[in-house]
Amino acid sequence: MQEKLAEIRKNAKEKIGSVIDLQGLNELKVKFLGKKGELTEILRSMGTISAEERPKFGSLVNEVRNEIEEAIKTAEENLKEKELEQKLEKEKIDITLPSTKIKRGSKHPLNRVIEEIEDLFVSMGYDVVAGPELETDEFCFERLNLPYGHPARDMQDSFYITDTLLLRTQTSAVQARVMLANEEKTPIRMICTGKTYRREDDATHSHQFNQVEGLVIDKKEKNVSLADLKGTLEVLVKKLLGENLQLRFRPSYFPFTEPSYEVDVTCFKCGGKGCPLCKKTGWIEVLGAGIVHPNVLKLNGYDPEKYSGFAFGTGLDRLAMFKYAIPDMRLLYTNDIRFLSQFDRKDEA
Numbered sequence: 001m002q003e004k005l006a007e008i009r010k011n012a013k014e015k016i017g018s019v020i021d022l023q024g025l026n027e028l029k030v031k032f033l034g035k036k037g038e039l040t041e042i043l044r045s046m047g048t049i050s051a052e053e054r055p056k057f058g059s060l061v062n063e064v065r066n067e068i069e070e071a072i073k074t075a076e077e078n079l080k081e082k083e084l085e086q087k088l089e090k091e092k093i094d095i096t097l098p099s100t101k102i103k104r105g106s107k108h109p110l111n112r113v114i115e116e117i118e119d120l121f122v123s124m125g126y127d128v129v130a131g132p133e134l135e136t137d138e139f140c141f142e143r144l145n146l147p148y149g150h151p152a153r154d155m156q157d158s159f160y161i162t163d164t165l166l167l168r169t170q171t172s173a174v175q176a177r178v179m180l181a182n183e184e185k186t187p188i189r190m191i192c193t194g195k196t197y198r199r200e201d202d203a204t205h206s207h208q209f210n211q212v213e214g215l216v217i218d219k220k221e222k223n224v225s226l227a228d229l230k231g232t233l234e235v236l237v238k239k240l241l242g243e244n245l246q247l248r249f250r251p252s253y254f255p256f257t258e259p260s261y262e263v264d265v266t267c268f269k270c271g272g273k274g275c276p277l278c279k280k281t282g283w284i285e286v287l288g289a290g291i292v293h294p295n296v297l298k299l300n301g302y303d304p305e306k307y308s309g310f311a312f313g314t315g316l317d318r319l320a321m322f323k324y325a326i327p328d329m330r331l332l333y334t335n336d337i338r339f340l341s342q343f344d345r346k347d348e349a
């Protein structure tokens with residue numbers, strides 16, 4: 001009996017030691033430890049040995065069982081590890097293969113221009129403010145020295161919603177809002193970018209477009225002058241459109257500034273020689289500007305004897321068209337991916 005047990009032990013250890021997969025190991029488990037296994041068989045035949053010998057033999061059988069179980073456990077762990085290694089080896093990912101490309105969007109040219117202008121003016125100490133697109137007649141016109149029936153209202157074909165509410169035709173409305181809100185009369189240095197609306201629609205005009213407005217107001221003794229306005233606009237134009245450009249101030253008329261100017265820059269297409277784009281003048285109009293009209297100061301809570309300042313406004317769409325040589329303004333609004341994807345992130349660090 002004892003010999004038989006020793007043989008089982010030897011046999012089991014050998015077999016378990018040389019098994020090559022989990023399935024084989026399972027078969028051995030059944031063969032040695034299962035209900036009909038060799039050890040169970042031996043236990044069954046315990047009846048044939050004497051009562052004194054039985055406990056000793058019983059514990060010997062248990063010892064062997066434990067040893068075999070232990071061996072099976074170790075083998076099982078080893079085999080599982082091996083199988084995992086093989087699996088990993090087989091499924092190795094080739095990290096040198098090119099990945100599937102994720103299409104990245106690109107910033108809209110208008111937003112690029114808006115961000116660039118905002119950054120520039122913030123660097124000069126300006127605040128960036130916003131105003132409503134649905135505006136009252138009062139802020140869009142009256143407070144800007146354009147009373148009801150004023151002929152200059154005809155310069156801006158508008159969309160009225162009610163008798164007194166309209167889609168703002170100019171961001172100049174924000175000038176009045178900022179002045180009126182500034183009860184302490186602290187110095188104002190603000191720019192405002194945003195959507196504006198007029199009844200126009202052709203290659204260089206759209207019923208909805210974007211403007212940037214600037215306003216600087218300070219005590220009279222600070223002497224905010226035309227020279228400051230010129231210097232500021234020169235920075236804006238040169239930084240945004242090109243250092244080589246020249247600026248030209250042409251006398252003009254706006255109801256809210258006096259004197260008023262229209263600001264032209266050298267035609268970027270012909271460099272000033274004259275071409276169809278600049279109608280052979282060598283200049284392209286880009287901005288409206290001037291010294292804030294005393295009436296506008298008065299209408300918005302400022303004493304024109306004590307305060308003065310300058311204001312300017314320009315169409316962002318036109319600036320974007322110049323900057324990126326876009327031939328038709330409507331391209332900015334048609335969401336054509338072929339157009340938009342030309343403005344990728346190359347120029348962003």
Ligand code: PHE
Nearest residue numbers: 170172254288289311312313
């Ligand atoms: N609001 C004017 C326009 O839309 C531009 C402008 C702004 C002119 C500020 C002078 C001062 O045409």
